[in-house]
Amino acid sequence: MITTFAGESKHFLDDKNRLSIPAKFRRWGDGEDPENAFFITKGSDPCLVAYPEPEWEIFTEKLKKLSQFKKKNRAFIRTWSRNSVRLKCDKQGRVLIPQEHLDFAGIKKEVIIIGALNYLELWDPETLAKHQESQIPLDDDYYEDLADIL
Amino acid sequence: MITTFAGESKHFLDDKNRLSIPAKFRRWGDGEDPENAFFITKGSDPCLVAYPEPEWEIFTEKLKKLSQFKKKNRAFIRTWSRNSVRLKCDKQGRVLIPQEHLDFAGIKKEVIIIGALNYLELWDPETLAKHQESQIPLDDDYYEDLADIL
DNA sequence: GATTTCTCCCCACATCTACCCACAATTATA
């Protein structure tokens, strides 16, 4: 069982591109996961997405079921896999994020870390603000649909 | 099973932004919840809303079922989760409320804590008074609709 | 094989958190 991530923090990259993972996001489940590694990918939104290793594996197992005889499946699997990097926290609870991933999300120094239930999102503050502004507000139809499951 | 919260109290933030939870709201259910943590979120009204952890989890578990490959789902989860903070009572029954949340609700020193059945509302007294004044009175139609379920 | 780059350990330290103790005021109990 994975701990549910919630809340947000602001941290800073240091000169070595290391990012402290907030302590509350650093441990999960029953603590029996010895490594507590994350997989970081490029998100569908302009941010990085960090999955605890078990979550990433669950998702990846689903992907394996896609037929590789469909061009779009191959493309998706390829992209997913290329963009995934396994990152282990150092003894101070930091991960070293590849420059290419930082560039994708426009992260320079400041990082907003959002706990989004079973994954984390890493945002550049400005990019996040702009994204929130340009966001189409959730409309009544959406809430109608939500109401069906909530 | 969650105890039903009812009634209201007035407490004061101390210099460290700690708020005593009224004793009657501090324990719930069968007392078998070892941590007795709250999740505090920004309300739809200008106040903070505090859910006992089990209540928050019920809702959140449903949210986890939403696919993250729909943009609107991501937006909804992000908003919900960003504003949520898990707060554990210290041994004296107090929680440390983040400054940002206090600012959202305009809380400075005095706090009105309202038991609202399965959650608590935290109000700045002035904000609450103003909100009550500007409140649209409940009309007959509303009571007609209520009658359907009551 | 030698040199350079990268990774990750360690140490350091300011800040923040949450423990503990304390105590007055209130409520419960005998």
Next chain:
DNA sequence: TATAATTGTGGGTAGATGTGGGGAGAAATC
């Protein structure tokens, strides 16, 4: 009513946390 327990509030302090930087070893490059 007297006594005991609970509650709300204040404050000191040890430990946790976030950040910075040196340097040993691994990996990559020449």
